[in-house]
Amino acid sequence: MSLKVGVVGGGQLARMMIAPAVELGIEIEVLAEQESMSASLAATQVGDYHDAEVVLSFARDVDVITFDHEHVPQDVLSALVDAGVAVHPGPAALGIAQDKLVMRARLAELGMPQPDWAAVSGTSELQEFLDAHGGRAVVKTPRGGYDGKGVRVISAATEAEDWFAALAEDARGGALLVEELVDFSRELAQQVARRPSGEIAVYPVVETVQREGVCAEVIAPAPHASDRLSSVAGEIGRAIAEGLGVTGMLAVELFETTDERLLINELAMRPHNSGHWSQDGAVTGQFEQHLRAVLDLPLGDTSARAGWSMMVNILGGPRRDSLESRFAAVMTEHPAAKIHTYGKEPRPGRKVGHVTVSGDDLDDVAYQARAAASHFED
Numbered sequence: 385m386s387l388k389v390g391v392v393g394g395g396q397l398a399r400m401m402i403a404p405a406v407e408l409g410i411e412i413e414v415l416a417e418q419e420s421m422s423a424s425l426a427a428t429q430v431g432d433y434h435d436a437e438v439v440l441s442f443a444r445d446v447d448v449i450t451f452d453h454e455h456v457p458q459d460v461l462s463a464l465v466d467a468g469v470a471v472h473p474g475p476a477a478l479g480i481a482q483d484k485l486v487m488r489a490r491l492a493e494l495g496m497p498q499p500d501w502a503a504v505s506g507t508s509e510l511q512e513f514l515d516a517h518g519g520r521a522v523v524k525t526p527r528g529g530y531d532g533k534g535v536r537v538i539s540a541a542t543e544a545e546d547w548f549a550a551l552a553e554d555a556r557g558g559a560l561l562v563e564e565l566v567d568f569s570r571e572l573a574q575q576v577a578r579r580p581s582g583e584i585a586v587y588p589v590v591e592t593v594q595r596e597g598v599c600a601e602v603i604a605p606a607p608h609a610s611d612r613l614s615s616v617a618g619e620i621g622r623a624i625a626e627g628l629g630v631t632g633m634l635a636v637e638l639f640e641t642t643d644e645r646l647l648i649n650e651l652a653m654r655p656h657n658s659g660h661w662s663q664d665g666a667v668t669g670q671f672e673q674h675l676r677a678v679l680d681l682p683l684g685d686t687s688a689r690a691g692w693s694m695m696v697n698i699l700g701g702p703r704r705d706s707l708e709s710r711f712a713a714v715m716t717e718h719p720a721a722k723i724h725t726y727g728k729e730p731r732p733g734r735k736v737g738h739v740t741v742s743g744d745d746l747d748d749v750a751y752q753a754r755a756a757a758s759h760f761e762d
């Protein structure tokens with residue numbers, strides 16, 4: 385018997401599924417959007433994931449279809465399910481991750497802790513929300529945002545006029561999401577994995593640091609997290625995975641408020657940047673875990689291998705030369721650093737790789753990880 389996973393999308397998340405697939409002896413095929421993408425070394429097909437014909441032909445001989453991103457349209461997902469293809473996460477769960485308004489509404493039904501929010505379809509509704517929330521709020525486009533694109537802190541409703549205008553042009557119409565501006569002390573993320581047959585594995589809760597809306601670094605586990613905080617975060621992850629029927633990896637982005645409450649920011653139903661530390665810092669990394677989960681195999685141990693792990697993103701990369709040209713220096717100075725590169729062209733602000741360091745002294749781990757990552761940036 386051989387097992388074959390098909391991944392829709394050729395980005396770095398698909399790329400990082402390749403190594404554990406090879407280790408386990410699982411076949412992995414990627415449907416890439418273009419030639420020479422991050423996961424091109426496993427790309428068996430290049431094509432448009434919006435096209436049901438393309439995705440169906442890609443899925444013909446795999447055991448399960450999974451994803452590098454959440455953007456595959458619902459009609460394509462249903463076509464796969466109708467054709468008898470196993471799809472994990474499934475269309476219903478993915479539909480919730482695809483639209484932040486749908487997500488807020490479903491999390492409310494599940495009784496999950498969230499910031500105050502509303503769906504607003506024009507500037508007067510938005511202004512009402514602002515007036516009720518101290519004059520500042522966060523507006524978000526419900527679909528297609530990433531790395532802080534589609535997120536704006538505003539203090540006047542007119543600051544979202546361009547987004548309302550774009551909505552008016554959009555055939556699907558709809559509304560914008562507005563949320564209270566959460567006074568958080570820090571951001572956390574909770575990873576869990578869930579198999580179709582129900583088993584769930586919960587990772588240690590981690591701290592994430594965002595700069596200009598982009599994840600910059602992750603500390604695992606979250607420093608000075610009380611047992612109560614860790615168990616509440618784990619329970620939130622478990623309840624969402626079960627309540628929404630998520631299969632594969634789920635990341636729950638959380639705000640920890642100054643009065644020690646946890647509020648849900650957003651969900652990702654796939655391996656996520658906040659879980660990259662687990663590749664080197666946990667017994668079972670999130671990419672291996674995702675493969676196990678979508679194939680409905682028993683889940684691996686999620687414990688940390690060391691007291692601390694720190695993951696630092698390489699943002700932008702070197703301007704004049706390549707990441708590889710920095711290898712010798714980084715490897716000489718930081719032999720404990722685990723270096724991951726995504727095969728992407730350096731460009732300002734772009735995530736082109738990350739570095740993880742694990743150990744028992746957090747100060748040293750943080751110093752090594754940051755210094756190693758900064759060697760790759762100009």
Ligand SMILES: Nc1ncnc2c1ncn2[C@@H]1O[C@H](COP(=O)(O)OP(=O)(O)OP(=O)(O)O)[C@@H](O)[C@H]1O
Nearest residue numbers: 499522529530531532533535563564565566594597
């Ligand atoms: N309601 C809020 N209150 C305060 N800060 C917020 C709020 N919503 C978002 N932010 C800040 O903006 C960042 C990006 O928001 P969000 O995660 O919704 O956007 P995204 O572009 O979908 O992110 P990602 O890069 O995770 O895909 C958050 O990590 C947080 O720092």
Ligand SMILES: [Mg+2]
Nearest residue numbers: 531637649650
């Ligand atoms: Mg986010």
